[in-house]
Amino acid sequence: MRRSLAITFIALSIAVGVYFNTVTVLPRNLGEVDTYVAAKAGKTEYVKLPRAWRPRLLATITASKFIPSTETEDGFHIATFDAIEGIALHAGTWTLILCLILGFLPNGLPAMIAVGTSIMYAYSPASRYCMLPWDIPSATFFALLLYGTVRQKEYVIILATVIGVAFKETAILGCLGMLALTKFPMRDRLKLLVIGGAGGAAMKVLMDWVVGGDIGLTPTAQIGSGFRLFHNLRELAFIIPPHGEHFEEWRLSMWNHLMFVNVGCLLLMFVIPTQSFTHMVWRYICGLIVFGLLLFGRVVEFRSFLDAMPAACYYVTTYILKDKNEYRTNVQLTE
Numbered sequence: 001m002r003r004s005l006a007i008t009f010i011a012l013s014i015a016v017g018v019y020f021n022t023v024t025v026l027p028r029n030l031g032e033v034d035t036y037v038a039a040k041a042g043k044t045e046y047v048k049l050p051r052a053w054r055p056r057l058l059a060t061i062t063a064s065k066f067i068p069s070t071e072t073e074d075g076f077h078i079a080t081f082d083a084i085e086g087i088a089l090h091a092g093t094w095t096l097i098l099c100l101i102l103g104f105l106p107n108g109l110p111a112m113i114a115v116g117t118s119i120m121y122a123y124s125p126a127s128r129y130c131m132l133p134w135d136i137p138s139a140t141f142f143a144l145l146l147y148g149t150v151r152q153k154e155y156v157i158i159l160a161t162v163i164g165v166a167f168k169e170t171a172i173l174g175c176l177g178m179l180a181l182t183k184f185p186m187r188d189r190l191k192l193l194v195i196g197g198a199g200g201a202a203m204k205v206l207m208d209w210v211v212g213g214d215i216g217l218t219p220t221a222q223i224g225s226g227f228r229l230f231h232n233l234r235e236l237a238f239i240i241p242p243h244g245e246h247f248e249e250w251r252l253s254m255w256n257h258l259m260f261v262n263v264g265c266l267l268l269m270f271v272i273p274t275q276s277f278t279h280m281v282w283r284y285i286c287g288l289i290v291f292g293l294l295l296f297g298r299v300v301e302f303r304s305f306l307d308a309m310p311a312a313c314y315y316v317t318t319y320i321l322k323d324k325n326e327y328r329t330n331v332q333l334t335e
Contacts, residue, residue, distance in 0.1 A: 004104075007100070007103040007104065007109065007112070008100065008103075010099075010103070010109070010112065010113070011096055011099035011100045011103050011112060012096060014095060014096075014099050014112065014113065014115070014116035015092040015093070015095045015096035015099065015116075016092065017116055017120065018091050018092050018095040018116060018119050018120060019088045019089065019091065019092030020088070021119075021120045021123065022084075022087060022088035022091045022092070022123065022131070023084055023085070023088045025123055025124065026084050026087060026088065026131060032130045032131060032132055033078070033083045033087070035049065035053065035060065035063075035132055035133055036060070036063045036064060036066075036067055036083070036086070036087055036090070036133050037063075037064050037067055037069065037078060037083075038060050038064070039057075039060045039061045039063075039064040040064045040067075040069060043211075046060075046211065047211070047212055051212075053132075054207075054208075054211040054212065055166075055169065055204065055207035055208050055211055056133075056134045056166070056167055056168055056169075056207075057166060057207050057210065057211055058163070058166040058167050059133045059134035059137055059138075059166075059167040059168065060133055060134075062090075062133070062137070063087075063090050063133030066086040066087070066089050066090040066093070067082060067083055067086030067087070067090075068082050068086065069082075087131060090133065090136075091119075091123075091131070091136055094136040094137050094139075094140050095115070095116065095119060095136060097140050098115060098136065098139060098140040098143045098310070099112045099115055099116065101140070101143040101144055101146075101147050101310075102115060102143055102146075102147075102310060102313070102314060104147075105146070105147060105150055105151075105314065106150070106318075107317070107318045107321050108314060110313075110317035110318075110320075110321065111310070111313040111314040111317045111318070114262070114263045114265060114313040114317060115309060115310065115313055117263050118261070118262040118263050118265075118306070118309050118313065119136065119306065119309075121260070121261070121263070121302065122135075122261070122302040122303040122305070122306055123303060124302075130301070130303075131303070132303070134167050134168040135303045135304075135306050136306065137167045137168070138164065138167050138168035138170060138171065138306070138307055139306040139307055139309050139310060141160050141163070141164030141167060141168075141171050141174070142164075142171070142174065142307050142308070142309075142310050142311065143310035144156060144160040144164075145157055145160045145161065145164070145171070145174035145177050146177075146282065146310050146311050146314060148160060148177060149177040149180040149181070149278050149281070149282070150278065150314075152181055152182070152183050154178065154181055154184075154192050157174060157175070157177050157178060157181075157192075157196055158175075158192075158195065158196045158199060160174055161174040161175045161196045161197075161199060161200045162196075162199040162200055162202075162203050163203075164200075165200045165203040165204050165207070166203055166207055168307075169204055170289060170292075170307050171200065172197065172200035172201065172204065173285050173288055173289065174196070174200075174285070175193050175196030175197040175199075175200055176193065176281060176284065176285050177281060177282070177285070178190075178192040178193040178196055179193060179281050180277060180278040180281040180282070182277060182278075227295065227296065228294075228295065228296055228297065228298065229294055229295050232293075232294050232297070232298070232299045233294075235299055235300055236257070236258055236299060258299050258302070258305075261302045261305050262305060262306075262308065262309045262312050262313060263313065264316075265309075265312040265313045265315075265316040265317070266286070266290070266305060266308055266309070266312045268312070268316045269282075269283060269286055269308070269311070269312040269315060269316060270283060270286075270287070272315070272316060272319045273319070275315065275318070275319055275322070279315050282311040282315065283315075285308075285311065286308040286311055286312060289305070289307050289308045290305070290308065293305065
C-alpha cells in the first residue's frame with residue numbers, strides 16, 4: 001500500500017512538472033491551438049485539418065474537453081489563457097496516466113522518472129516543437145501495450161491497439177506485441193496478432209470514413225510531406241544549419257540532437273544486449289517507428305519519437321538495474 005502511494009505521488013509530481021513546463025513554453029507556439037479545439041467547431045471546420053490528421057478523432061475530441069469556450073454568434077470564443085491552461089492540463093493528465101502504467105510494472109519506477117524528462121525535452125524550445133493533441137496520448141497507449149506484453153495480457157494489447165488507432169494510427173504496430181506472449185505457442189500468437197491487427201485496421205478505416213481522411217494504414221501521418229530520408233540524415237549529421245525563429249536557442253544548444261531524445265534511451269535501446277524475447281520484439285517495434293519517421297517525418301521534432309519512449313526507457317533502465325542487482329548479490333556472496 002505504501003509503495004503504491006509513493007509511486008502515485010511521484011507520478012503526480014511528474015505530471016505537475018509537465019503541466020508547468022507546458023504553461024511556460026506554450027506561449028511561444030500557439031499555432032496549433034485550432035487542432036485542440038477542432039472537435040468543438042463541427043464537421044465543417046474539422047475537415048479543414050490536414051487530411052492525415054483527421055482520423056485521429058478521439059485525440060481531438062478528448063483534447064477539446066480540456067479547453068473551456070464561450071459561445072458567440074459566430075461560433076465560440078476561447079481566451080488565450082484558457083487555451084494555454086487547457087492544453088497544459090491535457091498534457092499533465094495524460095502524463096499522469098502514462099507514468100502510473102509504467103510505475104506499476106516490475107522495476108518501472110526509473111522508467112517513469114525518465115518519461116517525465118523525455119516529455120519536457122521533447123517540448124523544449126530548442127526542439128522545433130509544436131504541441132499536438134495526440135502526442136502524449138499515443139505514447140500512453142504504447143505504455144499500455146508495453147504493460148500488456150510484460151504482464152502477458154493479450155486482451156490489454158488488443159484493446160490498446162484498437163482504441164489507440166483512433167488516437168494515432170501508429171498504435172497498430174502494437175499488435176506485434178502478441179509475438180511476445182510466450183505463454184502461448186507461436187501459432188496462437190500469430191492468430192492473436194492477426195486479430196489485433198485486423199481490429200486496428202478496421203478502426204483506422206472507420207475513422208477515415210467518418211472524417212473523410214486518407215484511407216490507408218501508413219505507419220506515419222507525415223507521409224504527406226514526402227520522402228525525407230536524405231534531408232533527415234543531413235540534419236542528423238549537422239550538415240543543415242539550424243534556422244527559423246528559434247535560431248538563437250539552436251545556436252546555444254549544440255548538443256541538441258536525436259541521440260539524446262527520450263533521455264538517450266531511444267539510442268541505447270538498440271545498443272544494450274537483448275534481455276528477453278519481449279525486449280527483442282519491442283526493439284523491432286521501436287525500430288519501425290524510427291524507420292518510418294526517418295523516411296517521412298521530421299527528426300528535429302522530437303515529440304514524434306514519444307511513441308517509442310515507454311519501451312525504450314523501460315528496457316534500458318531495467319537492464320541497468322539488473323546489472324546492479326547482480327553486482328550486489330556478488331558482493332554479498334563474497335562477504
